Amino acid sequence: MLYYYSLAFGILALLFSIAAAIITLKKDAGTKQMQELSDAVRSGSSAYLNRQAMTIGAFVVVLSILFYFLQNGSQIIIAFVTGAVTSYLTAYLGMNVAVRANVRTAKAAEKGVGAAFYTAIMGGAVTGFAAIGFGLIGISLLLSYLTISNVAILIGFGFGASLVSLFARVGGGIYTKSADVGADLVGKTELNMPEDDPRNPAVIADNVGDNVGDCAGMAADVYESYVVTLVAALLIAAGIAAAHVQLFTYPLYIAAAGVVGSLASMLFMKTKKRNATGALYKGIGSAIIVSAIIDYAITYLLGFSVDYFVAVLSGLVLAILLFAITDYYTGSGRRQVIKISEAARGGAGTDVIMGLSVGLRTTFFPVIFIVVAILVSYFAAGVYGIGIAAVGMLSLTATILTIDSFGPITDNAGGIAEMAHLPSRVRNVTDALDALGNTTKATTKGFAIGGAALSATALFVAFAQAVHISVLDALNPVVTAGIFIGALLPFIFSSFLMEAVGKTATIMVEEVRRQVRTIKGILTGKAKPDYAKAVDIVTVNALKALVVPEVLAIATPIIVGLVLGKAALGGLLVGMIPTSFVMALFMANGGAAMDNAKKYIETGKFGGKGSDAHKASVVGDTVGDPLKDTAGPALNSMIKVVSTISILLAPVFITYALL
Numbered sequence: 001m002l003y004y005y006s007l008a009f010g011i012l013a014l015l016f017s018i019a020a021a022i023i024t025l026k027k028d029a030g031t032k033q034m035q036e037l038s039d040a041v042r043s044g045s046s047a048y049l050n051r052q053a054m055t056i057g058a059f060v061v062v063l064s065i066l067f068y069f070l071q072n073g074s075q076i077i078i079a080f081v082t083g084a085v086t087s088y089l090t091a092y093l094g095m096n097v098a099v100r101a102n103v104r105t106a107k108a109a110e111k112g113v114g115a116a117f118y119t120a121i122m123g124g125a126v127t128g129f130a131a132i133g134f135g136l137i138g139i140s141l142l143l144s145y146l147t148i149s150n151v152a153i154l155i156g157f158g159f160g161a162s163l164v165s166l167f168a169r170v171g172g173g174i175y176t177k178s179a180d181v182g183a184d185l186v187g188k189t190e191l192n193m194p195e196d197d198p199r200n201p202a203v204i205a206d207n208v209g210d211n212v213g214d215c216a217g218m219a220a221d222v223y224e225s226y227v228v229t230l231v232a233a234l235l236i237a238a239g240i241a242a243a244h245v246q247l248f249t250y251p252l253y254i255a256a257a258g259v260v261g262s263l264a265s266m267l268f269m270k271t272k273k274r275n276a277t278g279a280l281y282k283g284i285g286s287a288i289i290v291s292a293i294i295d296y297a298i299t300y301l302l303g304f305s306v307d308y309f310v311a312v313l314s315g316l317v318l319a320i321l322l323f324a325i326t327d328y329y330t331g332s333g334r335r336q337v338i339k340i341s342e343a344a345r346g347g348a349g350t351d352v353i354m355g356l357s358v359g360l361r362t363t364f365f366p367v368i369f370i371v372v373a374i375l376v377s378y379f380a381a382g383v384y385g386i387g388i389a390a391v392g393m394l395s396l397t398a399t400i401l402t403i404d405s406f407g408p409i410t411d412n413a414g415g416i417a418e419m420a421h422l423p424s425r426v427r428n429v430t431d432a433l434d435a436l437g438n439t440t441k442a443t444t445k446g447f448a449i450g451g452a453a454l455s456a457t458a459l460f461v462a463f464a465q466a467v468h469i470s471v472l473d474a475l476n477p478v479v480t481a482g483i484f485i486g487a488l489l490p491f492i493f494s495s496f497l498m499e500a501v502g503k504t505a506t507i508m509v510e511e512v513r514r515q516v517r518t519i520k521g522i523l524t525g526k527a528k529p530d531y532a533k534a535v536d537i538v539t540v541n542a543l544k545a546l547v548v549p550e551v552l553a554i555a556t557p558i559i560v561g562l563v564l565g566k567a568a569l570g571g572l573l574v575g576m577i578p579t580s581f582v583m584a585l586f587m588a589n590g591g592a593a594m595d596n597a598k599k600y601i602e603t604g605k606f607g608g609k610g611s612d613a614h615k616a617s618v619v620g621d622t623v624g625d626p627l628k629d630t631a632g633p634a635l636n637s638m639i640k641v642v643s644t645i646s647i648l649l650a651p652v653f654i655t656y657a658l659l
Contacts, residue, residue: 003139003140003143003144003249003252004140005252005253005256006136006139006140006252006253006255006256007136007137007140007141007144009136009255009256009259009260010132010133010134010135010136010137010138010140010259011133011137012133012259013129013130013132013133013136013259013262013398014129014130014133014134014137015133016125016129016133016263017093017125017126017127017128017129017130017133020097020122020123020125020126020129021093021097021126023122024097024100024101024104024119024122024123024126025097025100025104027104027107027108027119028104028107028108029100029103029104029107030103030104030106030107030416030420031420033420034103034106034107034416034420034422035103037103037204037415037416037419037420038099038100038102038103038412038416040204040531041099041102041204041207041208041211041412042096042099042100044204044205044208044531044532044535044539045095045096045099045208045211045212045216046096046099047535047539048171048175048208048212048535048539048542049091049092049095049212049216051539051543052167052168052171052543053088055167055171055543055546055547056084056088056163056164056167059163059167059550060080060081060084060160060163063080063163063554064077064080064081067080067156067648070649070652075153075156076153076156076648077156078142078145078156079142079153079154079155079156079157079160080156080157080159080160081160082138082141082142082157082160083138083156083157083158083159083160083161083162083163083164083227084160084161084163084164085160086134086135086137086138086160086161086223087134087160087161087163087164087165087168087220087223087224087227088164088220089130089134090127090130090131090134090219090220090223091164091168091215091216091217091219091220091223092216093126093127093130094126094127094128094130094131094215094216094219094401094405095127095211095212095215095216095219097123097126097127098123098124098126098127098211098215098405098408098409098412099211099412100123101119101120101122101123101124101409102123102408102409102410102412102413102415102416103412103413103416104119104123105119105120105123105409105410105412105413105430105433106413106414106416106417106420106422106426106430109413109417109422109426109429109430109433110422110423110426112272112429113271113272113273113276113429113432113433114270114271114272116410116413116429116430116433117270117271117276117279117433118270120406120409120410120413120433120437121266121269121270121402121406123405123406123409124401124402124403124404124405124406124409125266125398125402125405126405127215127219127401127402127404127405128262128397128398128399128400128401128402128403128405129262129398129402130219131219131222131223131226131397131398131401132226132255132258132259132262132397132398134223135223135226135227135230135255135397136252136255136256136259138157138227139154139157139227139230139231139252140252142154142157143234151234151235151238154231154234154235155231155235155462155644155647155648156648157227157231158224158227158228158231158232158640158644159641159644159645159648161220161223161224161227161228162224162228162637162640162641162644162645163554163641164220164224165220165221165223165224165636165637165640165641166549166550166553166634166637166638166641167220167546167550168212168216168217168219168220168221168637169217169220169221169633169634169636169637170497170546170549170550170630170634170637171212171217171542171543171545171546172209172212172213172214172216172217172542173213173217173497173501173626173629173630173631173633173634174497174500174501174504174541174542174545174546174630175208175209175212175213175538175539175542176206176209176210176212176213176214176217176629176630177209177213177501177505177625177626177629177630178209178500178501178504178505178507178508178538178541178542179202179205179206179208179209179508179534179538180206180209180625180629181501181505181508181509181622181625181626182202182205182206182505182507182508182509182511182512182534182538183200183202183203183205183206183508183512184618184621184622185505185509185618185622186200186202186509186512186513186516187200187202187203187512188615188618189615189618189619190513191516191523192610194418194609195414195415195418195602196414196415196418196419197418197419198418198419198525198529199522199523199525199529200512200529201511201512201515201516201522201529201530201531201533201534202508202511202512202534203415203419203529203531204531204534204535205508205531205534205535205537205538206415207411207412207415208535208538209538210407210408210411210412211408211412213408213629213630214404214405214407214408214411214441214629215404215405215408215409217633218401218404218405218444218445218448218633219401219405220637221448221452221633221636221637222394222397222400222401222404222447222448222451223397224637224640225394225397225448225451225452225455225636225640226394226397228455228459228640228643228644229387229390229391229393229394229451229454229455229458230251230252230255230391230394231462232387232390232455232458232459232461232462233251233384233387233388233390233391233458234248234251235462235465235466235647236383236384236386236387236458236461236462236465237250237251237384237387239462239465239466240384246302246303246304247384250298250302250304250308250388251387251388251391253295253298253302254295254298254312254388254391254392254395255391255395257291257294257295257298257395258287258291258394258395258396258397258398259398260290260291260294261286261287261288261289261290261291261294261395261396261399262287262396262397262398262399262402263398264286264287264290265283265284265286265287265290265398265399265402266283266402267286268282268283268285268286269282269283269402269403276432276433276436277327277331277436277439280403280406280436280440283399283402283403284319284320284323284396284399284400284403285320287396287399288316288317288319288320288396291316291392291395291396292312292313292316295309295312295313295316295392296309299312305381307380307381307385308380308381308385308388310376310377310380310381311376311377311380311381311384311385311386311388311389311392312388312389312391312392313392314372314373314376314377314380314389314392315373315377315388315389315390315391315392315393315394315395315454316392316393316395316396317373318369318370318373318389318393318450318454319393319396319400319447319450319451321365321369322366322369322446322447322449322450323443323444323446323447325362325365325366325369325446326362326366326442326443326445326446326447326589326592327439327442327443329358329361329362329589329593330362330439330442330443330589330592330593330596331439331442331443331596332435332436332438332439332596332599332600333600334596336358336361336593337358337593337596337597337600338597338600339354339358340354340355340358340593340594340597340617340620341597341598341600341601341605341606341613341617342354342606343355344597344598344601344606344613344614344616344617344620345606345607345612345613345616346616347612347616348615348616348619348620350616351594351597351616351617351619351620352594352619352620352623355590355591355593355594355597355620355623355624356590358589358590358593359586359587359589359590359591359593359627360586360590362585362586362589362590362593363582363585363586363589366446366449366450366585367581367582367585369450370450370453370454370581373389373393373454374386374389374454374457376389377389383461386454386457386458386461387458387461387462389454390451390454390455390457390458393450393451393454394451394454394455396447400444400447400448401444403440403443403444404440404441404444404445404448406436406437406440407437407438407440407441407444408437408441409437410430410433410434410436410437411434411437411438413430413433413434414427414430414431414433414434417430435599438592438595438596438599439596441592442588442589442592442595442596442628445588445592445628445632445633446585446588446589448633448636449581449584449585449588449632449633449635449636450581451636452581452584452635452636452637452639452640453577453578453580453581453639455640456573456577456581456639456640456643457577459640459643459644459647460570460573460574460577460643462647463569463570463573463643463646463647463650464570466647466650467566467569467570467650467653467654468654469566469567469570472567472570472571472574473567474571476567478564478565478567478568478571478659479567479568479570479571480571481564481568481571482560482564482567482568482569482570482571482572482573482574482575483571483572483574483575484575485556485560485568485571485572485575486571486572486573486574486575486576486577486579487575487576487579488575489552489553489556489572489575489576489579489580489638489642490576490579490580490583490584490635490638490639491583492552493549493552493553493634493635493638494583494587494631494634494635496545496548496549496552497545497549497626497630497631497634498626498627498630498631499545500541500542500545500546500630501625501626501630502626503541503545504537504538504541504542504545507537507541508534508537508538511533511534511537512534515529515530515533515534549634549638553637553638553641553642554641554645556572556642557569557572557642557645557646557649558645558649560572561646561649561652561653561657562652562653562656562657562658563657563658563659564657564658564659565653565657565658565659566650566653566654566657568659569646569653572642572646573642573643573646576639576642577639577643580635580638580639581635581639583632583635584632584633584635584636585632586632587627587628587631587632587635588627588628588632588633589628590624590627590628591623591624591625591626591627591628591629591632592624592628593624594617594620594621594623594624595621595624595625595628597617597620597621598614598617598618598620598621601613601614601617602614
C-alpha cells in the first residue's frame with residue numbers, strides 16, 4: 001500500500017504522455033512531399049532502433065544467465081529485464097512520436113512561431129512524461145513485489161536501464177555524428193550546398209541521426225539517471241540503521257511532486273515570439289517552484305526536519321544553475337560563441353583552438369555548483385541528503401526531456417521545410433526554432449551530465465554501504481591503483497567512440513562522393529540520391545562499433561572487483577566519477593559552442609555562408625560534433641553502468657576477490 005501513490009503518479013505521467021501523443025498526431029501533416037520526407041526519416045530511425053534491439057537483446061540474455069548463477073535467484077533477473085524493457089520503451093515511444101511531430105511542426109510554422117513551438121513542445125512531452133511514467137510504475141511495482149529487506153534487488157532495475165542507455169547513447173551518438181560529418185564535409189565544404197539540401201545523399205541519414213541520438217539516446221540517458229537516482233536513494237535509506245518507513249518512501253514522494261511540477265510547466269511553455277528562450281525558462285522555473293512548494297509541504301507533513309527540504313532544494317537549484325551556465329557558454333549569439341566565430345576568420349585551426357579553449361573553461365562553474373550542492377545536502381542530512389538532493393534534481397526529468405526532444409523535432413522540421421521548398425516565411429520560423437533547439441540540446445546535455453554526476457555520487461554512497469566501506473585509504477596502493485584505472489577509463493572509452501565516428505564518417509564521405517560522381521543529375525536536382533544506401537551504411541557501422549565500448553564499461557569493474565577487491569573498486573569509482581564529469585562537460589560544451597559559432601556566422605556575420613570564415617567554422621563544427629553528441633554524453637551512461645554493476649555484484653566481490 002505504501003507505493004500505490006507513486007504508482008498512481010507514474011500512471012498519471014504516462015497518461016499525459018499518451019494524451020500529448022494524440023494531440024500531436026491529430027495535427028496537419030502537410031503536403032504529400034512533406035509526408036514522404038518525414039516517412040523516410042521515420043523509416044530510417046525505426047530500422048536503426050529495431051536492429052539495435054536485437055543487439056541489446058543478446059546482451060540482456062547473456063547477462064541474465066550470468067546474474068542467475070552469480071546471484072543465485074530469479075528476482076534480480078526480473079528487475080534487470082524490467083529496467084531494460086522500460087528504458088527501451090521510453091526511447092522507442094518518444095522517438096516514434098518525434099519523427100511524426102517534425103512534419104507537423106513544419107506545417108504549423110505556416111501559422112507562425114506560436115503554433116510551431118507548441119507542436120514541437122507537445123511532441124517532446126511524449127518522451128519526457130513517458131520517462132517518469134515508466135520509471136515510477138516500474139519501481140513501484142517492484143517495491144510492491146519485494147520487501148525492504150531485499151531492496152538491493154532494485155539495483156538490477158537500475159542496471160537494466162543503464163545497459164540500454166549505454167547502447168542508445170553510444171550507438172545513437174556514433175550514428176548521428178557520422179552522418180552529420182559526412183553530410184557537412186562534402187555537402188557544405190566541397191559542393192557549397194546549404195543545410196538539408198535534398199541533393200545531398202546523406203541528408204536523410206543526418207535527420208535520422210538527430211532522432212536516434214538526441215531523442216532516443218537522450219531519453220534513455222536521462223531515464224537511466226532518473227531511475228538509478230531513485231534506486232540509490234532507496235538503497236541509502238535501507239542501509240541506515242535507524243531508518244523508518246517514511247525515510248524510505250520520502251524519495252518517492254519527491255518524485256511524485258516532480259510529476260506535478262512538470263505538468264504545471266506545460267502551462268507556461270507557450271510563446272508567439274521568435275526568440276522563445278523565455279518560454280523555456282518559464283517552464284523550468286515553474287516546474288522548480290511548484291515542486292519545491294510540494295516538497296516542503298511533504299517534508300512538513302511527514303514530520304521531518306526542514307534540513308531534509310534544504311537537501312532536496314539544493315538539487316532543484318543545481319538544475320537551473322547548470323541549465324543557465326551551459327546556455328551562457330554555448331547559447332547562440334553569446335559572447336563565448338562570438339569569440340569562436342571571430343577566431344574562424346583566421347582559419348580552421350584558430351577556430352578549433354578557440355573552441356577547445358571555451359570548452360575547457362566551461363568546466364569551472366558546473367564543478368563548483370555540484371560541489372556546493374553535495375556539501376549543502378550532506379551537512380543538511382548526511383549521506384542520505386546526497387541521495388535526496390539527486391532525486392530532487394532528477395524529479396524535473398519530464399520538463400528537461402520535453403525541452404530536449406524539442407531540439408531534434410525543430411531540427412527535422414527545418415530540414416523538411418528546406419527539402420520541400422516551403423515559402424521563406426515558413427523557413428524563417430523553422431530556422432528560428434531550429435536555432436533555439438540547438439541551444440536546448442546543449443543546455444539539457446548540461447543537465448544530463450550534472451544529473452549523472454550527482455546520481456553517480458549517490459550510487460557511490462550506496463556501493464560503500466553494500467561492501468561495508470566507511471573510509472577509503474588513499475595511501476593503500478590497491479586503492480591508488482583503482483583510482484588510476486578509474487581516471488583512465490573515460491579516456492579509453494571516449495577514444496573508441498571518436499575512432500568509430502572517424503571511420504564511419506570516412507565511409508559516408510566516400511559514399512556521398514561516389515553518388516555525386518556516378519548518379520548523373522544529382523547536382524541539378526533531376527536525379528534523386530540513394531538515401532537508403534547512406535542510411536544503411538551508418539546503421540551497420542554504428543552497431544558494429546558500439547560493442548567494444550559496451551564490453552569495456554561492463555568488464556572493467558568486474559575484473560577490478562574480482563582481482564583487486566572492493567577497496568580497489570571503490571578507488572576506481574572515486575577516480576572515474578569526477579574525471580568523467582569534467583571530461584563530459586569539456587567535450588559537450590566545447591562542441592556545442594563550436595556548432596553555434598558556425599550557426600552565428602551563417603546569420604550573416606563575418607562574411608556569412610560561403611565565406612572563408614564559414615568554411616573554417618564548418619571544420620570546427622566537424623571536430624566538435626563527435627565531442628558534443630557522441631563521446632561527451634556517452635560518459636553519462638558509462639559512469640552509471642560502472643557504478644550500478646559495482647553495487648549489483650558487490651556480494652560476489654566480497655566473497656571471491658583475489659585480494
